[in-house]
Amino acid sequence: MSRTPPFLDEPTDTRGAIMRATYQALCAHGYADLTIQDIADEFEKSKSLLYHHYDGKDDLLLDFLSFMLERFEEQLPFPTDGGADEYLERVIERVLATPLPSEHRDFSRAMVELRAQAAHDPEYREHFTRSDAFFRKQLTHVVRAGVEEGVFRDVDPQATAAMLQAVVTGVRTQRVTTNEDTADAVRAEAERYLQACVLAEEE
């Protein structure tokens, strides 16, 4: 059973309850086999309630993706008072932790499937454009702050952020689509990269 993120724990309105049920149904069934009925089965409301709010599965899932991104936009911690170096190392450590915690694995699989819809569906592509841009902007801010604080070298924040994002997307995709997990090796090399290319040289 996948653990829902805290902001889904105790929904206070209908949309929140639908979002929670969608999270659980996605984790249990994945995207391809998911039906509106599977989502209705996850809470005490009927399928017709879902059809009252949404045109179908993809309409609901696109709203779910927006909802999740909005929660991240509101809640992602941001280092405003120094510590950009520790923040970045913590991100790497958390995102590339092994083994992939089982409560994240099912959701991570579903996200890889949802992202793949963007290959041919402009609405999904629009979502992942917005989502990637948000996380890249967040990383860019952190790198820029680190440069200003003097804990990072004088790097190009956008290029550094783009590189880190590519590594994270790559590992996240590979680890749920293969039976091997290279996250340990990538984390070791990413730390070497941070030392040699990003963190300020020790005085």
Added chain:
Amino acid sequence: MSRTPPFLDEPTDTRGAIMRATYQALCAHGYADLTIQDIADEFEKSKSLLYHHYDGKDDLLLDFLSFMLERFEEQLPFPTDGGADEYLERVIERVLATPLPSEHRDFSRAMVELRAQAAHDPEYREHFTRSDAFFRKQLTHVVRAGVEEGVFRDVDPQATAAMLQAVVTGVRTQRVTTNEDTADAVRAEAERYLQACVLAEEE
């Protein structure tokens, strides 16, 4: 219209002709909407011939993925006589070229969709495990050769290969699932990484 890779240009047997038709149908329709009829439409054979050889769409696509990987295994050039540094820089340059050549875009989209099947289908997962392992082994060989030739630092070839593979998978996934392309920024940063972490220091 997508250009087929050279080894698909003039198939000499039925399997080759089916593989060529599959490539073209995948590029034209993507995975989700693809039907056996779409594949039959791409060549002069009937749908029943395809059903004679394959149990259905996924059976055919899994054979297609094996076929493509075998061609890569046979044909991927490998630097045996030095030049690991140039080889690696050429790989980065080619894989992260912008804009994504249109003749690769459609196939790249289809590959992202096929990989996403691996999130829930063990047969697809087995293929991508084998495929990722092959390309990582190839990169590991190149890095090891560069260390032995003295053109690279004394790095861990497996960690370096895993890092490069994650970057490539990340960019390939992001560029066909969003409307932005960060490949230029990633390439600039990947070259900085190669200079600082992988290539031997200038004497």
